[in-house]
Amino acid sequence: MNNKDLALSLVHADTENEIINILKKEGYWDKSDDWQLYGGKENNFATIGNQKSRAEDALVEKIVNSVDAVLMAECLKRGFKTDSKEAPTSIADALEKFYNIHNGKLSNITPNERTKLAENIALVSTGSKSNPCYSIIDKGEGQSPNRLPDTILSIDKNNKLRTPFVQGKFNMGGTAVLRFCGRENLQLIISKRNPKIKIQDASDDSINYWGVTIVRRENPPQGVRSSIYKYLAPNNKILRFESDSLKLMPGNYPNAYQNELSYGTFIKLYEYQMTGLKTNILFDLNYKLSLLMPSIALPVRLYERRKGYKGHTLETTLSGLSVRLDEDKKENLESGFPVSGPITALGQKMRASIFAFKRGRSTNYTRDEGIIFVINGQTHGTLSKSFFTRNAVRHSYIADSLLVVVDCSELDGRAREDLFLNSRDRLASGELRSQIERELEILLREHKGLNQLRERRRREDIEDKLEDSKPLADVIQDILKKSPTLSKLFIKGVRLPNPFNIVNGKREEQYEGKKFPTFFTLIKEYPEIAPKDCPKNVRFRVQYKTDAVNDYFDRDNDPGKFSLYVNGTEVENKQINPWNGYINLNVLLPDNVTVGDVLCFESKVEDVSLIEPFVSRFYIRVTDAEKKNNSSNEKNRKNPSTDNKGNEGENTSHLDLPNVIEVFKNDKNWVSKEFENETALHVFEDGQGGYDFFINMNNIHLLSEQKSNGSIDSKLLNARYKYGMVLIGIALLKENNDNTEKSIEDSKNQVGNIFTHIKFTTKVLSPILLPMIGSLGSLKLDDVEIALEPEVN
Secondary structure: OOHHHHHHHHHHOOOHHHHHHHHHHOOOOOOHHHEEEHHHOOOOHHHHOOOOOOHHHHHHHHHHHHHHHHHHHHHHHOOOOOOOOOOOOOHHHHHHHHHOOHHHOHHHOOHHHHHHHHHHEEEEEEEOOOOEEEEEEEOOOOOOOOOHHHOOOOOOOOOOOOOOOOOOOOOOOOHHHHHHEOOOOOEEEEEEOOOOOOOOOOOOOOOOOEEEEEEEEEOOOOOOOOOEEEEEOHHHOOEEEOOOOEEEEOOOOOOOOOEEEOOEEEEEEOOEOOOOOOOOOOOHHHHHHHHHOOOOOOOEEEEEOOOOOOOOOOEEEEOOHHHHHHHOHHHHEOOOOOEEEEEEEOOEEEEEEEEEEOOOOOOOOOOOEEEEEEEOOEEEEEEEHHHHHOOOOOOHHHHHHEEEEEEOOOOOHHHHHHHEOOOOOOEOOOHHHHHHHHHHHHHHHOOHHHHHHHHHHHHHHHOOOEOOOHHHHHHHHHHHHHOHHHHOOOOOOOOOOOOOOEEEOOOOOOOOOEOOOOOEEEOOOOOOOOOEEEEOOOEEEEEEEEOEOOOOOOOOOOOOEEEEEEOOEEOOOEEEEEEOOEEEEEEEOOOOOOOOOEEEEEEEEEOOOOOOOEEEEEEEEEEOOOOOOOOOOOOOOOOOOOOOOOOOEEEOOOOOOOEEEEEOOOOHHHHHOOOOOOOOEEEEEOOOOOEEEEEEOOOHHHHHHHHHOOOOOHHHHHHHHHHHHHHHHHHHHHHHHHOHHHHHHHHHOOOOOHHHHHHHHHHHHHHHHHHHHHHHHOOOHHHHHHHHOOOOO
């Protein structure tokens, strides 16, 4: 067959066996001279095989390359080189110049406009449901056959390094997908240069041709340790043919190849191994890709074209998580969210956006991802939701409802290398990561809106469910008298828990801020004669009162600007945290201060409406360094005083005993806390240093013991089970607090957290707890001695 027919037959094939049979029939598969080294490197497996650890992350690289190809084509069509001064300076600038998208945000155009724009890039699923193929198609710059080895088939070429308005700059040619393409790692590439591009290579005689090649992985040859990736190019020339267009674009379901493509690039990944995401492309994969590309520059049209699916439409537009959240904000996010603000770590500037979902609404947006780190709209690393349960954060009650997006696009090159592994899907350990995590801990722990949400959720979960704690206290006290060993679990003695903050006066009213504030003042003054004391090794916090809206400093149009100076020098390492008329300012003292120094801080707030800025001045006196408390992370930190008397005067009591909440199958907590028949105990931190214990009183092993052991009153069995679980939970918590450094390191490495550990451990112990208590309690010395007597033959 001719090259065009060969290309189309490879397009329509959906299995590796079909591809191999076609290439064998044409005499290419077994002819080694027809296959060239990918990237021109014999040891290319070391680079290609050492990238993404997950198939979905690798697929993102291909989509990003298509986005870049379309943006570069728009630039070249206008006659500008992509690295020239006439070219856009950023992705946002490109979207404004090429598509008139305000501020370069897809949320600023209508869904219909996004769908129209998505016609330039397609992701199509074909083949079988169990072993799908995925085709990535774009109407971008395209490549001529002669250019393919130096572009798509290259490794370590600097093709986009100096182009400021693209997302992918890692020079890998999108090779991360290859290891996930079936057993033979087959990938089809068909491309034709965009004829609308004004700047063309006059020496390239293949400009008007389509190029077609297949990438494969060959087993290590004799004497070589690693596999080798190669591409089809007989006589070292990419196969080519002429054609005005090819039927490579999908039509109506189930037609995968009905509409014409006149130029651009078609890439097909055969039998792509993407575990857990092989369902209808419109659902799980769509949601996952949205998370991995939260601020994708251009929308992508997704087409489900595998047979056997039904629905009104089997195609949709992928616009990224940011657009999804913005469109669904009222239905899915808590009032007042998202909120955003700058953070600084080791001089590197980032922006953190906090999304708080309504109960049960986060599952279509994120699974275990709690914090995602983004560069140019693409996720490069994540931290799990266990981050929110750390002692330094204390948001276990709302951990499943939180998502934080950290935009790292402004990091310099070296900082990117320090923060992200070369695979670009994980964070590297190091000082920069530690400092960023520290800044995020402070931001989340001290955010008034999150604290209010946590307390409201907690009230909803435990109100009317709490039992009188005195019986528990009496039982524990009696146990302590009889067991000095157990008494060590309660070093401070037994005290009854206070289940809620004691709130004085009325609850906070609905806040309605103004676009431009009419005042911005310190809640408490710190003049030079009475400065605020701050230990040398910690940061200080001051609060402002204002009538500005929450997004005053972070909105797209006419944002306010907050500046802070110390002795005339601008302070970079600061956090401002607005919420409903209150602004928390957290500041790290300069490195060169000494004890006794009195520092003059001056803040300025400016916007387009102000003739003169709002200026505030306060003084900080440096005191001796504060000794670290190793028992827990800042457990005894005091909350700042505020001037909203009557709305938020709080006192908290130290909780030695947990609040115990019994859970039954017909309870709302059974669903919200994800209880199962085998569940025993779930523990949640209450945000004030205490704990709430949710105990499954319909545990299958407890019910079985009640049924089979009629000689013991069921109330006694319930009490043994409940108090036993309480003691186990307290012991595990104490062990965790006694090993704070280890638990912090575990949470950084995402091996779990203490609450997950308690959940698992008590589930494992629940079948043996009651039999153990009953059997061992009646065991006598004679029984032990008889058991230890040697057998006589």
